Amino acid sequence: MTMQPQLSEQRAERLAVQLAERASMALIDEARLTPKPGLVDGRGSGAHQDLTLALMELSARSLQPTFHALALHSWQRPADIALRQRVGQLGRAGEAQMMAATNGVNTHRGAIWALGLLVSAVAMLDGEATAEAVCRTAAALASLPDDRAPRSFSKGLRATQRYRVPGAREEAQQAFPHIRQLALPQLRRSRAAGATEEQARLDALMAIMTSLSDTCVLSRSGLTGLQAMQQGAQRVLDHGGCGTLPGRQALARLDAEMLSMNASPGGAADLLAATLFLDGICLLTH
Numbered sequence: 504m505t506m507q508p509q510l511s512e513q514r515a516e517r518l519a520v521q522l523a524e525r526a527s528m529a530l531i532d533e534a535r536l537t538p539k540p541g542l543v544d545g546r547g548s549g550a551h552q553d554l555t556l557a558l559m560e561l562s563a564r565s566l567q568p569t570f571h572a573l574a575l576h577s578w579q580r581p582a583d584i585a586l587r588q589r590v591g592q593l594g595r596a597g598e599a600q601m602m603a604a605t606n607g608v609n610t611h612r613g614a615i616w617a618l619g620l621l622v623s624a625v626a627m628l629d630g631e632a633t634a635e636a637v638c639r640t641a642a643a644l645a646s647l648p649d650d651r652a653p654r655s656f657s658k659g660l661r662a663t664q665r666y667r668v669p670g671a672r673e674e675a676q677q678a679f680p681h682i683r684q685l686a687l688p689q690l691r692r693s694r695a696a697g698a699t700e701e702q703a704r705l706d707a708l709m710a711i712m713t714s715l716s717d718t719c720v721l722s723r724s725g726l727t728g729l730q731a732m733q734q735g736a737q738r739v740l741d742h743g744g745c746g747t748l749p750g751r752q753a754l755a756r757l758d759a760e761m762l763s764m765n766a767s768p769g770g771a772a773d774l775l776a777a778t779l780f781l782d783g784i785c786l787l788t789h
């Protein structure tokens with residue numbers, strides 16, 4: 504039975520409001536989570552000179568209308584060029600909005616990309632799908648060309664070309680393997696093992712950091728920094744994770760090491776926020 508147009512519009516609007524709130528809240532939860540190595544958190548600015556927790560929260564709130572618009576425009580739409588172009592346009596407008604809110608500081612560019620695609624994908628699937636299906640739908644959208652995108656050169660592109668590694672674009676085009684295969688399973692394993700919610704989220708961040716080629720880390724501290732990040736995160740998990748004293752001690756050592764290298768895993772932080780978003784909307788992988 505087809506729904507009356509008015510009811511259908513109301514449902515789309517309700518879903519858009521919910522998704523926008525949850526995406527923005529996931530960014531705030533990520534920013535507040537403490538202690539994160541090299542990143543902005545409840546203790547301070549980590550390895551950053553121009554970022555604070557207050558600025559990250561302001562930025563997260565400024566993005567709510569962007570996520571709302573992405574959800575509304577994507578509702579029950581297929582992954583095609585027209586939607587890809589519209590999502591690209593809304594994403595770039597969101598970046599401009601973020602820059603205006605933060606006085607020109609890049610707080611969440613990578614997060615707008617990942618969360619923007621995931622919000623769109625949930626709306627495309629009518630709000631009812633598994634995390635796996637959402638990530639695959641987001642990947643289909645991310646893999647389409649956006650001819651209207653300006654040809655600009657970014658730090659991320661420079662790092663992926665110099666070190667021949669995948670970056671934010673590829674992570675999305677491959678359906679977010681760091682979320683599906685590492686972060687979500689770790690989050691659930693740590694909870695099941697009795698870790699607190701904070702500790703489980705920190706473990707999920709560690710799981711991402713064990714393998715991500717984070718172009719923020721590469722740009723700031725090269726391959727040495729990336730190896731330190733991946734090996735240090737693996738040590739935290741090998742010691743039993745943040746729910747154990749040895750795990751927390753390994754995390755403190757990793758934090759000191761990242762700070763000494765001026766390294767900050769901003770890409771991993773974005774993917775943790777995306778993980779919390781997917782987890783929060785109860786789209787369980789099977």
Ligand SMILES: CC(C)(COP(=O)(O)OP(=O)(O)OC[C@H]1O[C@@H](n2cnc3c(N)ncnc32)[C@H](O[C@H]2O[C@H](COP(=O)(O)OP(=O)(O)OP(=O)(O)O)[C@@H](O)[C@H]2O)[C@@H]1O)[C@@H](O)C(=O)NCCC(=O)NCCS
Nearest residue numbers: 591594610611612613614616619657659670671718769770
């Ligand atoms: C596809 C885009 C994300 C552009 O990607 P590209 O790699 O070309 O560009 P960057 O501008 O470098 O942004 C990539 C950001 O993605 C995050 N990231 C890094 N590595 C990965 C990874 N392996 N997987 C996933 N995500 C990753 C990361 O974002 C975080 O870091 C940001 C701070 O970065 P930066 O300013 O470089 O950092 P600082 O060290 O602080 O700088 P200094 O102090 O040293 O000056 C912060 O924003 C975090 O979010 C990377 O930065 C995408 O933007 C795009 O193409 N958009 C077009 C619009 C569109 O189509 N949108 C559709 C969906 S809405």
Ligand SMILES: Nc1ncnc2[nH]cnc12
Nearest residue numbers: 534542543610769772773
């Ligand atoms: N907590 C955080 N600190 C620094 N950069 C980030 N990018 C996304 N989240 C971040």
